[in-house]
Amino acid sequence: MRNRVIICESSEIIAIGLAEIIDSMAQFDVVSRLDNPEHLSEKTTASDANLLIINPALLGYQNKDFLSQLGKEHPHLTLVALVTSCLDHSMLTPYSGVIEINDTRSKIISKMNEFAQSETTKNTDDVELSKRETDVLIAVAKGMMNKEIADQMNISIHTVISHRKNITRKTGIKSVSGLTVYAMLNNLIDEKDLI
Numbered sequence: 264m265r266n267r268v269i270i271c272e273s274s275e276i277i278a279i280g281l282a283e284i285i286d287s288m289a290q291f292d293v294v295s296r297l298d299n300p301e302h303l304s305e306k307t308t309a310s311d312a313n314l315l316i317i318n319p320a321l322l323g324y325q326n327k328d329f330l331s332q333l334g335k336e337h338p339h340l341t342l343v344a345l346v347t348s349c350l351d352h353s354m355l356t357p358y359s360g361v362i363e364i365n366d367t368r369s370k371i372i373s374k375m376n377e378f379a380q381s382e383t384t385k386n387t388d389d390v391e392l393s394k395r396e397t398d399v400l401i402a403v404a405k406g407m408m409n410k411e412i413a414d415q416m417n418i419s420i421h422t423v424i425s426h427r428k429n430i431t432r433k434t435g436i437k438s439v440s441g442l443t444v445y446a447m448l449n450n451l452i453d454e455k456d457l458i
Contacts (some may be wrong), residue, residue, distance in 0.1 A: 265290055267310055270344055271317040277364070282314065283344070284371050286395060292377050300329065305428040306419045307337050308407040314378060316362060317344045320352045327454055334448045341378055342444065376435055392433060397451065399426040404446035407455055 264303060272278040275298070282293040287314075293309040296305060300321055307315065322329050328343060332355075344358040344370055360373055360378055392400060395416075402412045409427075413420045436442050446452045 266314050267292055267294045267304070267312040269293075269295045269306060269310065269312045270345070271300055271321060273298045273318065273321060274347065275456065277345075277347060279415060281362070281371070284368055285375060288372060288375060290376060292364065301444060302355060304333060304336055307333070307340060307348045312337075313339055314341045316345050318345045318347055319350055319358075324354075327357055327384060330444075331447060331454070332442065338448065340453065343374075343378060356440055357444050357447075359436070359438060359444065363380070385447050392430060396426050396430050396433075400430050400442060400446055401451050403427065403430075404443040404452050406439075417429050 268285055270278050270282055270285075270293060272281070272377075277297045278298070282296060287289045291314075294312055295306050297306060300317065303315070306312070315385070316454055319326050333412075334340065341360075342358045344355050344361045345364075345442050346355070347364040360372055362372060368375070398416065399412060402415065407415070409420050409423045412418075412423045416423075430442070431437055434442070434445055436445055447454065
Protein backbone atom coordinates (compact mmCIF):
# COMPACT_ATOMS: atom_id res chain seq x y z
CA MET A 264 0.00 0.00 0.00
CA ARG A 265 1.29 3.44 -0.92
CA ASN A 266 1.75 5.99 1.85
CA ARG A 267 -0.24 9.17 1.35
CA VAL A 268 1.78 12.25 2.32
CA ILE A 269 0.81 15.84 3.12
CA ILE A 270 3.54 18.49 3.15
CA CYS A 271 2.86 21.65 5.16
CA GLU A 272 5.57 24.24 4.47
CA SER A 273 5.29 27.98 3.75
CA SER A 274 8.22 28.05 1.32
CA GLU A 275 6.98 26.90 -2.08
CA ILE A 276 10.47 26.11 -3.33
CA ILE A 277 11.17 23.83 -0.33
CA ALA A 278 7.75 22.14 -0.52
CA ILE A 279 8.03 21.50 -4.27
CA GLY A 280 11.60 20.19 -3.95
CA LEU A 281 10.66 17.82 -1.12
CA ALA A 282 7.53 16.66 -2.98
CA GLU A 283 9.64 15.89 -6.07
CA ILE A 284 12.00 13.71 -4.03
CA ILE A 285 9.15 11.89 -2.26
CA ASP A 286 7.12 11.37 -5.45
CA SER A 287 10.14 9.69 -7.02
CA MET A 288 9.76 6.87 -4.47
CA ALA A 289 7.42 4.01 -5.39
CA GLN A 290 5.71 3.67 -1.99
CA PHE A 291 4.74 7.36 -1.54
CA ASP A 292 2.21 9.76 -3.04
CA VAL A 293 2.23 13.44 -2.07
CA VAL A 294 -1.52 14.04 -1.96
CA SER A 295 -1.49 17.66 -0.79
CA ARG A 296 0.82 20.64 -0.23
CA LEU A 297 -0.26 23.36 2.18
CA ASP A 298 1.48 26.63 3.00
CA ASN A 299 -0.15 26.88 6.45
CA PRO A 300 -1.82 24.48 8.92
CA GLU A 301 -5.23 26.22 8.85
CA HIS A 302 -7.14 23.45 6.98
CA LEU A 303 -4.79 20.60 7.80
CA SER A 304 -7.31 18.40 9.63
CA GLU A 305 -9.85 18.67 6.80
CA LYS A 306 -7.19 17.92 4.17
CA THR A 307 -5.96 14.92 6.18
CA THR A 308 -9.49 13.53 6.35
CA ALA A 309 -10.27 14.24 2.69
CA SER A 310 -7.03 12.74 1.38
CA ASP A 311 -6.86 9.84 3.88
CA ALA A 312 -3.20 10.78 4.47
CA ASN A 313 -1.15 8.67 6.85
CA LEU A 314 2.05 10.78 6.92
CA LEU A 315 2.32 14.50 7.62
CA ILE A 316 5.56 16.42 7.04
CA ILE A 317 5.20 19.84 8.65
CA ASN A 318 7.49 22.72 9.54
CA PRO A 319 7.10 23.16 13.34
CA ALA A 320 7.83 26.87 12.93
CA LEU A 321 4.39 27.23 11.29
CA LEU A 322 2.78 26.16 14.58
CA GLY A 323 4.96 28.17 16.95
CA TYR A 324 4.55 27.29 20.60
CA GLN A 325 1.03 25.91 20.09
CA ASN A 326 2.93 23.03 18.47
CA LYS A 327 2.11 20.32 21.05
CA ASP A 328 -1.55 21.34 21.55
CA PHE A 329 -2.24 21.44 17.81
CA LEU A 330 -0.47 18.13 17.14
CA SER A 331 -2.11 16.44 20.13
CA GLN A 332 -5.55 17.43 18.81
CA LEU A 333 -4.59 16.34 15.28
CA GLY A 334 -3.38 12.99 16.67
CA LYS A 335 -6.71 12.44 18.43
CA GLU A 336 -8.60 13.13 15.22
CA HIS A 337 -6.23 11.05 13.05
CA PRO A 338 -4.61 8.35 15.26
CA HIS A 339 -2.84 6.61 12.34
CA LEU A 340 -1.10 9.79 11.16
CA THR A 341 2.71 9.72 11.43
CA LEU A 342 4.15 13.18 12.17
CA VAL A 343 7.49 14.26 10.70
CA ALA A 344 9.11 17.64 11.41
CA LEU A 345 10.57 19.57 8.47
CA VAL A 346 13.23 21.74 10.09
CA THR A 347 14.31 24.72 7.97
CA SER A 348 15.72 26.97 10.71
CA CYS A 349 17.02 26.88 14.28
CA LEU A 350 14.33 25.65 16.68
CA ASP A 351 13.99 25.01 20.38
CA HIS A 352 14.68 21.24 20.64
CA SER A 353 11.57 20.74 22.80
CA MET A 354 9.42 21.66 19.78
CA LEU A 355 10.51 18.40 18.10
CA THR A 356 9.26 16.11 20.91
CA PRO A 357 5.86 15.29 19.33
CA TYR A 358 7.36 14.08 16.04
CA SER A 359 8.29 10.54 14.99
CA GLY A 360 11.16 11.85 12.88
CA VAL A 361 12.90 14.90 11.46
CA ILE A 362 13.85 15.95 7.94
CA GLU A 363 16.34 18.80 7.95
CA ILE A 364 16.81 21.48 5.30
CA ASN A 365 20.39 20.38 4.62
CA ASP A 366 19.58 16.65 4.25
CA THR A 367 20.72 15.21 0.92
CA ARG A 368 18.31 13.48 -1.47
CA SER A 369 19.66 10.07 -0.44
CA LYS A 370 19.29 10.89 3.27
CA ILE A 371 15.68 12.04 2.75
CA ILE A 372 14.93 8.83 0.82
CA SER A 373 16.51 6.77 3.61
CA LYS A 374 14.45 8.59 6.27
CA MET A 375 11.24 8.20 4.26
CA ASN A 376 11.89 4.46 3.96
CA GLU A 377 12.27 4.29 7.76
CA PHE A 378 8.95 6.15 8.19
CA ALA A 379 7.27 3.73 5.76
CA GLN A 380 8.68 0.73 7.62
CA SER A 381 7.48 2.01 10.99
CA GLU A 382 4.09 2.81 9.44
CA THR A 383 3.61 -0.74 8.19
CA THR A 384 4.50 -2.26 11.56
CA LYS A 385 2.45 0.26 13.53
CA ASN A 386 -1.06 -0.79 14.47
CA THR A 387 -2.05 0.88 17.70
CA ASP A 388 -5.44 -0.89 17.84
CA ASP A 389 -3.82 -4.27 18.53
CA VAL A 390 -1.19 -3.10 21.03
CA GLU A 391 -1.40 -4.76 24.44
CA LEU A 392 1.39 -3.63 26.74
CA SER A 393 1.89 -5.32 30.10
CA LYS A 394 1.66 -3.19 33.26
CA ARG A 395 5.47 -3.15 33.57
CA GLU A 396 5.92 -2.28 29.87
CA THR A 397 3.45 0.59 30.32
CA ASP A 398 5.44 1.82 33.35
CA VAL A 399 8.67 1.68 31.33
CA LEU A 400 7.00 3.46 28.40
CA ILE A 401 5.84 6.27 30.69
CA ALA A 402 9.35 6.63 32.16
CA VAL A 403 10.91 6.71 28.66
CA ALA A 404 8.36 9.32 27.54
CA LYS A 405 9.28 11.45 30.57
CA GLY A 406 12.88 11.44 29.37
CA MET A 407 14.38 8.97 31.84
CA MET A 408 17.45 6.95 30.91
CA ASN A 409 17.64 3.14 31.25
CA LYS A 410 19.71 3.36 34.47
CA GLU A 411 17.24 5.79 36.06
CA ILE A 412 14.30 3.56 35.12
CA ALA A 413 16.08 0.48 36.52
CA ASP A 414 16.84 2.27 39.80
CA GLN A 415 13.31 3.65 40.15
CA MET A 416 11.62 0.30 39.43
CA ASN A 417 14.16 -1.87 41.30
CA ILE A 418 14.94 -3.95 38.21
CA SER A 419 18.13 -4.53 36.22
CA ILE A 420 19.11 -2.46 33.21
CA HIS A 421 18.87 -5.66 31.12
CA THR A 422 15.22 -6.00 32.14
CA VAL A 423 14.55 -2.37 31.18
CA ILE A 424 16.18 -2.96 27.77
CA SER A 425 14.08 -6.11 27.32
CA HIS A 426 10.89 -4.18 28.13
CA ARG A 427 11.90 -1.43 25.69
CA LYS A 428 12.47 -4.01 22.93
CA ASN A 429 9.00 -5.46 23.61
CA ILE A 430 7.45 -1.98 23.53
CA THR A 431 9.13 -1.25 20.17
CA ARG A 432 8.07 -4.62 18.77
CA LYS A 433 4.45 -4.21 19.90
CA THR A 434 3.99 -0.55 18.91
CA GLY A 435 6.33 -0.46 15.90
CA ILE A 436 7.72 2.83 17.25
CA LYS A 437 11.51 3.09 17.53
CA SER A 438 12.18 6.70 18.53
CA VAL A 439 11.79 8.22 21.99
CA SER A 440 9.85 11.12 20.47
CA GLY A 441 7.47 8.67 18.77
CA LEU A 442 6.94 6.80 22.05
CA THR A 443 6.28 10.12 23.79
CA VAL A 444 3.57 10.99 21.25
CA TYR A 445 2.13 7.47 21.62
CA ALA A 446 2.02 7.88 25.41
CA MET A 447 0.33 11.28 25.11
CA LEU A 448 -2.23 10.06 22.56
CA ASN A 449 -3.09 7.10 24.78
CA ASN A 450 -3.45 9.33 27.86
CA LEU A 451 -0.57 7.65 29.68
CA ILE A 452 1.14 10.97 30.31
CA ASP A 453 0.16 14.61 30.24
CA GLU A 454 2.10 17.38 28.51
CA LYS A 455 3.02 18.81 31.94
CA ASP A 456 4.82 15.52 32.74
CA LEU A 457 7.40 16.20 30.02
CA ILE A 458 10.71 17.78 31.02
